[in-house]
Amino acid sequence: MSKPRGPTIGLLGSYGGRNVGDEAILTSILSSIRKGRPDASTVVFSRSPEHTRIHHEGVDVVGWEGVSREPASQIVSRLDVMVLGGGGILYDTEARRYLRLVRLAQEQNVPVFTYALGAGPLTDRLDCMMVRETLTATTTITVRDEESRLVLEEAGVMSTITVTADPALLLEQEEFGHDLLRAEGVPEGERLVGMSVREPGRAAEHLDSQGYHELLAHVGDFLVRRLDAYVVFVPMERDDIRHSHAVLSHMSAADRCRVLHGNYRPRQILGLVRHLDLVVGMRLHFLIFAALQGVPLLPLPYAGKVFDFAQQLGAPALSGVVREAAGPLLAEVDRVWDERPAHTERINARTPALRARAAATAEHFLSQLDIISPRTTVWGPAA
Template sequence: MHVVLSGYYGFHNVGDEAILFSIIQALKSHKPDIEITVLSNDPEYTEKTYSVEAINRWDVKAIFSLMRKADGLISGGGSLLQDITGMKSIPYYTGIIKIAQTLNKPVFVYAQGMGPITKPINKWITKSIMNKVTYLSVRDEDSRNLLEEIGVKNEISLVPDPVMGLAADTFSNTWVQKQNFERPFISVSVRDWPSDVDYKAKIAGALDDLSRSGYDIVFIPMHGEHDDHTSKEIAGMMQEKSEIAPYDAEIQEKISIIGQSELLVGMRLHALIFSAISHTPFVALSYDPKIDAFSGICSQPVAGHVTEDNWGSQDVTRKVNALLEDKTRTVHDLQQKVSPLQTAAVHTAETVIRRLS
């Protein structure tokens, strides 16, 4: 059995790389001899990191040749079908699906987050393609509602994000021990986002308050140098000392660092997911509906939206303190929410394997 994986892979974004890692792990757990080829922006890195085959995601001729020999295409996960960060995503990912469909290959849409989709043409393209895929699964209720609103009649399965299937307690890191922290620490995941609101100053103020109340502050850059830059920017706004974990640390190490923290204050979705699978409480700062959706699934608070000026530093610290006031209960409640999702996350791969067999 040979499958092709299409997604935002090879761009060194920890969240999307964690999705790829999770899907590969899940597929191999159900079928150890499965052949996997990834469409990657950095094929050499992908092959070396995940021990799979990879080709250039932009080489259309090679993709046609690959799909002719493959048994099927997996599209996802991640937020692939959206037009908020640019106009190329929907044409690209639906184009890859169309290649597979033209060659009569089954297509499995794997735990994707859909939208936002603002342009009428993109809604039509998405509807047309999604109505013809073999298996359609999304990671949250908002994504399913969006597809139904734009006219998708295909059956839509609601499944957890694939990263939820990772066993966080099997990962470790040496970085934390080397820092010799004398106090418990709070992990922080931030990203740049266009906004008229000075949300970075609000975050810096909250982190200063938390530092003064007895916590060390550790930034975890999720998207390589991009988030490293934003982390340094916010750290520079702080009056108190903070640390920044290596931006090029492996996925497993970043999960482990977040898991050792008291709590995460996070913007990046997969930082929140890393926190959830580690049963570490989190306070989210939202820039996208997917953040609100996942926080709701885990019953963890959203302190504010980075494009809205109706929250402040005190809202972040208040929600952090509320979660940590009875941490034992907070962790227990989070575990009760997350554990069923961790079990269910690997079933998506099982469904794909079964329908390809």
């Protein structure tokens, strides 16, 4: 007897862009689907199909950027449900690109489930209109932080918006051994502090591209001298390597730093974080990885999503820190280090609740999927 076909699920997000955080989201969503509906088939809409095929086995992959309406409609027609998200994809000039595919799905009566979306900045009239009209017709709207809910409400979305947590909170680690650290030039037996920096851009429009490299260089030098630490810059996107080196160029203690250059999977970076004694970071998912490993962390908020995550953890976060003088930031680094046992205890106490919220999103999606495509019982031969 042939196995009945399960539902076909389309996953649309910022996948294939070589961003460790977005790939962590995709990894976690795929894992939840495979555990909850092993009969399901998945189609990943990727910005780089080759990258996605290499890093995510067992899925169909299609490119969608630059694809015209007719071939895109043929792909979407194969789906039983489309998942939009998670992560920050609904912002000015970018939102319309994703929502074009969502509208094609809705035109063909394919249900759309929004999965822990991130939104903002969102001020463009066309993007706001498309967000308002398209999300109102989705099955469920879930966002990963309070700011995203406010952004969608200000864009005119009137439907119920549920705040959940980032899917990457469900990520499971892979071992990142000392051999990999040695290959990157990171010595053994050192106190290690991880740093994460990012580029200015549309998603970080308030960053001062001239000044923040120098500000973070002060932080790096302070970590080396005050903590006797070795600083490891962990790029979450390839362009982060360039900005990490820009920070190094302003440091006097650059010889006590390394920038990782290898291509690592999200689960490997999560495994790497286990070796760190402290994390100072701008990238949201680097901070999430620190929380999952119980490592004391100091967020450097460049956007509401980072500030919101810091608040949920009870972690310190200096609002507008990337435009501040170095003094208050260095004082905060010093305080976090001195109080790290208390920070670790607080992180370990609060992270399970965030993981539970992320798991609840997966469970809710699976329950909706069971309504859209009920499970089929396969009867074996009578005993």
